[in-house]
Amino acid sequence: MPPHLRLFLFICLISGVTSKNFLTTEQTTLLNLKQTWNNPPSLTHWSSTSSPCTWPEVQCRNGSIVVLHLEDKKLTGFIPEFICDLSNVENVFLRDNFLTGEFPRVFYNCSKLIELDISQNLFVGTLPDDIDRLSQLKSLEIGANNFTGDIPPAIGNLSALKLLHMYQNLFHGSIPSEIGNLSNLETLGLAYNEFADPEIPIEFGKLSNLKVLWMPGVNLIGKIPKSFSNLVNLEVLDLSLNDLEGEILPELFLFRNLESLFLYKNKFSGQIPSVVQFLNLSQIDISMNNLNGSIPDDFGKLRKLEVFNLYSNQFSGNIPITISQIPTLRIFRVFRNNLAGELPPEFGLHSKLEAFEVSENKFIGNLPENLCAGGSLTGVIAFSNNLTGELPRSLERCNRITTIQLYDNNFSGQIPSGIWTLTNISSLRLSGNSFSGELPSKVAGNLSRLEISDNKFSGRVPPEISSWVKLNVFKASNNMFSGGIPPEITGLSELTVLYLDGNSLSGELPSQMKSWDSLTILNLARNKLSGQIPVSLTSLEDLLDLDLSENQFSGQIPPQFSNLRLTALNLSSNKLTGRIPSSFDNIAYQNSFINNPNLCSTSLIPNLHNCFAKPSQSNKFSPKIIAMIILLSAFVLLAAIMSTLFMFRDYLNKKPKRTHTTWKLTSFHKMDFTETNILSGMIEANVIGTGGAGKVYRVGVGQPRGCVAVKRIWNDNQLDQKKENEFRSEVQILGSIRHANIVKLLCCLSSENSKLLVYEYMVHQSLDKWLHGKKRKLDPGLVPGFVLDWPRRLQIAIGAAQGLCYMHHDCSPPIVHRDVKSSNILLDFEFNAKIADFGLAKMLEKQKLGEGDMSYIAGSLGYFAPEYAYTSRVNERIDVYSFGVVLLELVTGKEANEGDGDLNLAEWAWKHYGEGGSMMGAVDREIKDPDTYLEEMSTVFRLGLICTSTLPSSRPSMKDVLEILKRCNPIDQLPEEMKQGRDEFDVAPLLERESYVTNYYESEDALDTNV
Template identity: 40%
Template sequence: MPLLFFFFFFFVTPTLSLNQEGLLLLEAKNQLLPSSSSSLADWNPRDPTPCNWTCVTCNPNTSHVISLSLSSLSLSGPIPSSLCRLPSSLLHLDLSFNNFSASIPPSFSLFPNLRSLNLVENLLNGTIPSFLTNLTTLTFLHLSYNPFLPAPLPSEFGNMTNLQDLSLSGCNLLGPIPASLGKLSNLRNLELTYNSLQGAIPESLISGLTSIVFLELYENSLSGSLPRGAVWNNLTHLEGFDASGNDLTGTIPSELTRLKKLGSLNLFNNNLEGSLPESIVEAESLYELKLFNNSLNGSLPSQLGSNSPLQTLDLSYNNFSGEIPAGLCRRGAMQEIMLIYNSFSGRIPESLGDCRSLMRVRIRNNNISGTVPDAMWGLPHLFLLELDDNSLTGSISTSISGASNMSSLSLSFNMFSGSVPQEIGNLDNLVQFVASHNRLSGRIPTSVVKLSQLGKLVISDNELSGEIPLGISALEKLNDLDLSNNKLDGNIPSELGTLPVLNYLDLSGNLFSGRIPIELQNLNLNLLNLSNNQLSGEIPKEFDNENYKKSFLGNPGLCSSSSVSGLCQNLGEKKKNKIKYDWVFRFIFVLAGIVFVVGVTWFWFKFRSIKKIKKKVMPNMLKWRSFHKLGFSEYEVVKLLSEDNVIGSGASGKVYKVVLSNGEAVAVKKLWGPKNRTTVSEKDGFFEAEVETLGKIRHKNIVRLWCCCNSGDSKLLVYEYMPNGSLADLLHSSKRSLLDWPIRYRIAIDAAEGLSYLHHYCVPPIVHRDVKSHNILLDEDFGAKVADFGVARTFSRVTQGAESMSAIAGSYGYIAPEYAYTLRVNEKSDIYSFGVVILELVSGRAPLDPAYGDKDLVKWVSSTLEQSGEDQVIDPIMDVKYKGEIIKVLNIGLLCTNPLPINRPSMRKVVTMLHEISAIPRTTSGKLSPYYQEEASDNENHHGNTV
């Protein structure tokens, strides 16, 4: 008996000293999956109260628990039911950013005094329960980004009249917006984004939300016109309205645009028409106006920007006309002006030359004329100036020396004249200078060799003369050099052959003479064009073959030692064959005449019968299916498929670049026929998987499938064209230096957001199964999109299980360990593969390399970190000023490649962690600052600016 008392005293009594609230919290901890509760290690049962525990806040007077914040602790399992038995003192409960599963327990309705409930970004399923509306004291309710079953929002939510903040984004909501939400007169913030809500925006919602400050309805399927008239007059507190990414029609209500506190208006990616209301000039707080990708027309109000601190204006891809308002920067805050692909005319306002806050100006593809304001060339913060495809005249001003932040200067297809000023050499940050198809004259400035960051120099189709400047070998990051169709002369500098990453070299259509430098053989060129010059001598051995034949045509003195057709051979060989060629040519001429006459006669008789057959057969042969509104004919794609346009070939087929008659480029994948089809392609139904997956996906970081054709053996997939190819193409080639750290960081975020959309916001969720750098494509501004869904599969989170595959899909070096052994697949397999991509971005190394021995990249990074430290892992071409940020991203990659799937973060968590890294400046809202938003406005599911 004494021994029993001893054990009771030392082991039971301390536990009993903990009060009832502490015992309930310990019970809740024990209900979590054991592998996820380590973050609550300081929850000590020997404490009298839980008030000093992690994540617990107590009332200082009563010691009762009033707040429990378990956010971002990777907790998993169902929400512990014991939490719901906490006494009535609990006011705040935050379980956000975890992996809680199952449905919201009904006992949640028992919190009598709960004021805030945050369950954002978990794995909660079932439907959004109506019993939550019993929590009448709630002022804050966030349920966003959980894979709830698709269902309408219960109309009872309109009874929660104390609510001030309601966030239900990404909750798979269907049907119309309940009109009853208009009864929430205390609501200040309403987020219903990334759902499948349909129908019109209820007038009662607009008129009833009298306290609303931010109303966010973007990325749904809302249709019809925006409510009109006096219903907007009650929204006197409205600061932000975002209904972009819907199917809204009609015009923009003037009552909306005149609201005094309206600061941000986003209606892009809709089908709106009509003009921009004149009343927009009365919105004295307006700082952001994004209306791109609509069918708006007419002139802009002349006073736009004069009465408000306008910072961002994006009206791209509309039909606006008239002049650019002179007062856009009158308040001195304007940072971004994006007006591309409209019909604006007149001159660039002189006042923009005084707008020292400007960072990005994109006015390409308009009808702008006159000269660029002299002071505008030298704006100190301007880093992107894009004026292509207008009718601008005048010269590039010497004041450009003041544009110290200029990164991209694009002036093609205008009428600029005069010389390129020497002052351009002062632009230390210039990465791209494109000024083709103008009237520039004079010599290439010698100062251009000081542009150490320059990656692209295109000044083709001008009237430049003189020689290429000496010292061009200093441009170590130069990737693309196009000086074609000018009047340049002299010898081709041998130092061009020392440029380490030069990939495109076009010097055709000039007056270059002398021999071709043999040093050019050192380059790893995708394109070489020296045609139509005055070069002489023999072609260097490396280029003396049919593959480079077109690179040297039009140089009468240039000879081939290997009898390449179309080029002269050595003199002795020419004399020897002259007589033979004479009679051969005569015979060919006579024979060709006979063939021509016979051929024309035969063709005439066959043409009409073939035409009749074609009319009958063509519709049956080509069965097209479109997934977007197309600006081209599908049949035009077929006509333009030729071997000259092949840009890639893989296990599933060939890929062509097709430039259509409207100037648009598309990528066409033509799948192999049955004889050539690989086992994986045939068995997994590549075509069907790609169509079914991409055909229903709309996201800015998923490559768009325009249309497809299935006619038995002929299967075509037509995608948007990505000019910079795949991440692997750049990262593991001589073009690697183009990818500095800010670009790599953005690529990681873009790809992560695309995968997060597949895992968390698609119903059912989608596992890509072949995530790799080859399947991450880059647009012209290095924005990343996930591609190639031929082996993608859907999976269910309801059972929390993994689907069994009959064979391994994926690529060696990227396959998760558990997938290779068990053939079980879920989203954790994609996360591992994405982690490998992160390690590629950080190290610049390929996933497999003989230098690793028997290891892959993941194991090499781990062992190198242990033995030598971070410096030996980080790509040596990265700027050291980013080292701290690179290490943070490296750590995320290591988390994703954890051998145990349960220890890998979700893709939503990966996105959150990446956004928390400060490699790129951000606004106070946590979004990318306008300075660095480089996403294309014609992308769907997009919340940035036009590039």
Template identity: 40%
Template sequence: MLRHRHRRNNYLLLLVVLLSPPLISCLNEEGVYLQRAKLGFDDPNAVLSDWNSLDETPCKWNGVVCDSATSSSVVSLDLSSSNLSGPFPSILCRLKGLSFISLYDNFINSTLSEDDLALCQSLEHLDLAQNYLTGALPTGLADLPNLRYLDLTGNNFSGIIPETFGTFQKLEVLSLVENLLEGTIPAFFGNVSSLKQLNLSYNPFSPGRIPPELGNLTNLEVLWLTETNLVGEIPDSLGRLGRLTDLDLAYNSLTGPIPSSLTELTSVVQLELYNNSLSGELPATGWSNMKSLRRLDASMNELTGRIPAELCELPLESLNLYENNLLGELPDRIADSPNLYELRLFQNQLSGKLPPNLGKSSPLRWIDVSTNKFSGQIPEGLCLNGGLEELLLIENSFSGVIPPTLAECRSLLRVRLGHNNFSGEVPAGFWGLPHVSLLELAGNSFSGGIAKTIAGASNLSQLILSGNDFSGSIPEEIGFLDSLLEVSVNDNKLSGSLPVSIVNLGQLVKLDLHNNELSGKIPSGVHSWKKLNELNLASNDFSGDIPDEIGELSDLNYLDLSGNQFSGKIPVSLQNLKLNRFNLSNNRLSGDIPPLYAKVIYKDSFVGNPALCGEIDGLCEGKNRVKDMGYLWLLRSIFILAGLVLIIGLIWFQLKYRKFNNTKKSFDRSKWTLMSFHKLGFSEDEIMNALDEDNVIGSGSSGKVYKVVLSSGEAVAVKKLWGRSKSVRDYQSSDDVEKGNNNNNNLQDDGFDAEVETLGKIRHKNIVKLWCCCTTRDCKLLVYEYMLNGSLGDLLHSTKSGLLDWPIRFKIAMDAAEGLSYLHHDCAPPIVHRDIKSNNILLDSEYGARVADFGVAKVFDVNAKGSKSMSVIAGSCGYIAPEYAYTLRVNEKSDIYSFGVVILELVTGKLPVDPEFGEKDLVKWVCTTLDQKGVDHVIDPKLDSCFKDEICRVLNIGLLSTSPLPINRPSMRRVVKMLQEIGNVNQHNSVGKDGKLTPYYYEDASDQGSVV
């Protein structure tokens, strides 16, 4: 309505211009042209409200700049980020002096035709980046004689780059980043000698080599070819680009060695070659020529050999060679680099010692050499300049003690020394570093105790000391650290009782102290651990009663108190918990087992408690010995006699009833039809006999879902659908369906046939497995694999949402995306799910995700033009793509929209439709909140802020997937790739205003592995 109102006002304004007498309307000709351009825009933010026809000239209008000499001729129009929509206004080219146009970051749509720009002969700068333009690149752009700057980044241009783009006369900047361009990178770009920047990254080009002709561009300063499907070797000719400052060839399939000619690039500041298949050694010489080099990233290749000493003498700001196969020691001379502040060499085969002078002559801030074969001690001067923030040395063979100098390094934020050969006591000051959020010392031979100085570590959120020789008691001061989320000090030699103050840790999610020598009682007040997910006190010497308060910890799903001296009764309140791990074995517990746990499947949870009793074979040993044996025998005799009478009566009744019952049973069984899709280890009888109300785990309008535990101990889920519906044989023709015809003799489809047809023929680890189906006249059964953690929707929007930390949520998004990608791209023909939502994403015991419920899935004809029309809307409120709701036309882009909503759910923790949003849905709420309040008000507050950067990047994928225009949504294959880049790659890029990516580095090597 707002846009229509503005358009109506624009027409009224034009009438005023046309009908008003000359004394009132004295706007010059160029102002009239701009007024007409305004009429073609929708302007919801009223940024053009001051474009007033009563003015003499437009020179004071918003975004308009006039020639200072004439004060009337328009030379520049800048309407960047104005939320304007509509086609490109070709009438602007009638402004003869116009040399600068920027409509960056708007909603300019449709195609850009040759006629639109033919008259713009004075144009020098054209910026249409981040819009919605489609179609082929206009060949006539090269005919503009004065054009120096052309940025079409972030649109939907397709097809090949036209040959005329090799004939620009004065062009200095050409940016075609993030479009849908095809073909290969053309060699004719080598003819545009005026080029200073050539940015072609993130286009789905066909596999092709880097044209050697690009070496002719001697004025080139930026060559950006990231993710352009490059293959083959890097041509030697690139070494002729003497003015080049940024060479980015990342995310391709380049092979062969790094040519020595690249060391002749004397002006290069950034050299980015990561994520290719480059091999061989780094060039041995020539690095001394590259005096300007500040960042070298050759990560994720197949490089071998040593790091050249000459390279280490350069004043690098960042040296990234991680995930290679580099061999040999790190040269001592790398420590002499005066500007070195970032050293990331993780996941290689590097060996030897770290240079002893490392950090003494450079402002070192980050060092990550994890997952190599380094040995020796930590250099004492790492923090000599007082700026070290991250020290990440995990999975090497370092030894010795922590240098005392690190105990004074108050700038440290993250310390990970796990899985090395360190020993000795940790310096007292090291425990209390005030800014450290993560302290990991696991898998070493550290000794001594946890010092009381830990009280100073006010920012500590993760304390991981597992697998060492720490001894003594846990200090009372640990209870002062109210930011602690995880305390893992298992497999040590700690003794004494738990400090009373430990119950003050209200943010605690994990407490793992198993396999120590701790004793005493669990202090009262543990009900304050409202967010606790895992409590493991196994294999200690704790005693006393198990606190009843543990039953109040609603988020707890892992409880292990085995191997202690706990006594008394098991609290009945533990039945309130939904536990995946439950172990109270080998204690001194007595009394009855709570009814919920008095089942055979929990037997191992209670063994080793002689006085514990319950209806489980093997327990209650000796408990039922009755002192008066004569009285016991009398009772037994009475029961035996009554039993005999009952048995005789039952036998008589059975003989009379068997004939009738067998006939009926035989008739009924003959009605069942079993269709299996995998090799089964059970029969239909075993399934049907277990379909009672005690096993119901869910219900809906079409039936119920049961959990059935088979004789093998395996569980399956059974969906029971009632009522007769159309079978495959009863379906109408596709023409009838598309025309909306109905057959009154057929009932509404319940989705059974679609589910069977779809799940029966596909196999994927992220698609729920359909074991078999059983059908009869009035009942249909679908037997699936059982998913222990239920649906994502139930878990995410319940009190147990705290179980889903960000790494788990990311894993769920990754799994579901791969399942959908399989349906869209790997099935022949492709399958459109049509009801993607969080309730249809099921989670196994390890939170692995499976896409489920294919009751409305449709096979999509890839050869058909356009999308497929449906007679009714399928899907769920809040997840339905806007074009589907309006047109009933569906394709895979509808699924992508729904999946984007699921991503927004994972990021925000909110429902897709909620009264909190008013008339908005989740997508609109997120967009509005981002604009008005910022990202911090969008992200689920339950998520750890240390993942904020990664969460924001996933949020961007969700927003891209829920774009109002289907053409702007990425394919599921592309979504999977973007998620993989976030999860597996330690460098991520984001597009800036200039179209150039700004590198982002993960916090450390191990974080990437923990996500996926």
């Protein structure tokens, strides 16, 4: 054999042996890693009998390990130093595990490391000042951990970096300008950190290779730097959810490669300049600002534009025709502006339009004829304009449409027959127009909300209405319907709201109403209905509002009316006779029975006869009887005088300071009732709740309000400082804030002995009663017979989260409730949630946030945050913990203190999840069709877990909680009342925003065992 060949074979042999020995050493390192991380089940195939290069988590090159893929392997514990015994490793992916400790400096010893991903773990502490020792890194991802403090300036020395993700941590310093030195950087993600009032460093303008800048929710202030004009390669810019101000500078519109621009929900003002350089732009969202002026014609030159969101601004003028000609346009939302003129007729003709929302403007003319030409339209929302003409017949072919909202316009003509039966339509809202014609005998199987009030519809209500089985809300007031009310309408078991007032309906009411179990509002006023009020009406346990006024009903009011718990009743202007039922025979309902000449009252209601009054008689009495009457009268008079003298003597001896109670009234809203209305209703029969501070009454105050809720706080004739402080706290907070999801304090009355807080009345009372009323055997009148379905539970969760988010993030100083629980979440007649009971709340000074001491522990068992029980320290995180318990209640149906053995609900939920329990095993068995909503319920369940984390800093803010809840809320599953205004909170899809939301809670799945 030639010498050179022998040498070659020798070298190959030595090389092979060396490679084999080297790989054996790396195999040992990996097996030691597996043991350090508690032998997770996901790595059971790692063994000494197989080569690491065959393991799916490992990639090798030249017989040595270069890549570790260990994402989502349920790894726990710390990262050991010997990991860098894998001396050739270049890429390490440890994303989405339960690894702990401070930033792993052990990677300093991995000399060839170019990519490190430790995001979505449980790392804590500050980043090291010498982080630039990772000098070869091209990608560093540390997002969704618990890193705190400042980002070290040394980060700017990692000159090879192309991707830097530091989102969703607890950084609270400034944004280092040194990041601007990363000349190779292409992606920068700093989103969702609470930086201390930072401005965007002008040095960021040096990032000439930057393609993605992702900085929503980082407290940005000031203006966008002019230096941003140097970011010529930028493709995605997201600066949403901040406090930027000023005009959008023309320099922004020089980004030739920009694909997505998200500047929504800031404080921009001024006009939009030309956008001709935005040739690659696919998404524009500059909604919810103060932008004004007209929409530039140049927008029509963006031939790749798909999403166009300009809603909630102050734009005026016409919509440029060229926008309707963009071939890629899918989403068009310009609602809530001052736009006018006609809508361009070519909308939908050139693109597959999916959403068309132009409501609350001043548009005139017709709806575009070809909106659905592309067959993809899911909704037409154009209410509150001045649109005219008939509806386009082309809408009959839009089988993907779920909602048509055209109310408060000037439309006319008949509804095209095909619209009634569109396959997926669930909401048809046409009130406040001049539509005519008759109701169809058949409608779409999914139609749940039909509103046609204030039009010119006529004819009979068809008996075939019994086939409208999904109908939940039917409003047909002020039309020209005639004939009788068909008995078939009472077979609609899901109907909750029925308005047929202001028509020409006649005949008697149906005698049987057994299927109306869910009905809460029935308004048949101003018709020609006659006959007696059927007794079956009194079997509707959920009925809250009944109006039969201005008809021709006769006979007696059924005594069984006393079984109804109505908040509003109007039987006026009929021909009723006899006594008023006892429950309504009081001054609170004095206007409910007027103009019924033959009705009588036992409580002397004004304008009604006294039931005990009898005609005068001319009986003659004998002299003996007259003498006895006079003698008896004299005796009674003498006894009365003597009694009065004795009482007066006692009064003088006791020397009381005052003889009557003086009330001081302070109002916070326009009053449509008086002090007398409130005080006359403070009787035991009106008590609807009792708490530690006193009783709560439901007091009738007449129309239009119906009822109010009055909370009475007694002082027991002595100064109770704690209750006095609670009273002042609640008045101070509720009297100064305004939010749709916080209960409205109407006024307060105070006297020497007690305090009265008067609130708007929540007809569905508390969430607690709906979730737990049956098992506690509460009054069935307070807890109706059906349970909350999942879409309503999710609606309630979002509403309550919006109220708390407002308190924590939009109030200055912030407000901490301290007693968030299901019994303090009240529900109005459409199940909108409102936060109540602020007696335990405390306003925090911003500079002392998180350091507020309380003199006593407040709250409710099962809802306590652990740190609050032993430190009495107060910040927003205790509310987040309590809200997490509420989320778990909504999913499981369990009470806050209901677990296994000595466990409360939060502890039980952690145990159930940690032991691998199924989601179906945790879901409330009373939720209908759980399989349909299992993914959403799983999301909310895990969100409840992260909110109840033991470590306060690991809990999300209410802003993050709200965003996650909204994202698991598909619009086609929402109750209709919640779909209204949804787009006000719409969050556009951003780079990795979806993964952030869906994975955020998963980083905490085993937190209680690792803290």
